Amino acid sequence: MATNRNMSRADYEAISAAIADSDDQELHARRNIAFNIADALTGTADRFDPVLWLRQCQIGQVSPADVAERSSRLSLRVQSIGKRRRNSLQMGYTDTEQYIDDDGSPIDLSSK
Numbered sequence: 001m002a003t004n005r006n007m008s009r010a011d012y013e014a015i016s017a018a019i020a021d022s023d024d025q026e027l028h029a030r031r032n033i034a035f036n037i038a039d040a041l042t043g044t045a046d047r048f049d050p051v052l053w054l055r056q057c058q059i060g061q062v063s064p065a066d067v068a069e070r071s072s073r074l075s076l077r078v079q080s081i082g083k084r085r086r087n088s089l090q091m092g093y094t095d096t097e098q099y100i101d102d103d104g105s106p107i108d109l110s111s112k
Contacts, residue, residue, distance in 0.1 A: 012041070019037075019057040049081055050078065054067060065105075085100075
């Protein structure tokens, strides 16, 4: 598998599929591993979206706020992607999930 900025979409999907296919009885462990990997993967591509990637790992509900709580690096990534998504919504795209509130803080889906 490629490392650093040479990772392809297939590499990301292979990692998330391996996590999703692992033992369901160890959900807590899978969730911790997935979040740790997502934190490390934020340096692999400018457009890496940890929220979408973690959802592909099938580790339960994942909101932008959950991801941002994990580390400062993930928090910054969620906020930067949230700004891009907000711009897309303002340009008229309707199939874009909003990641940040009006104040720029990541959205917590459990409170909605």
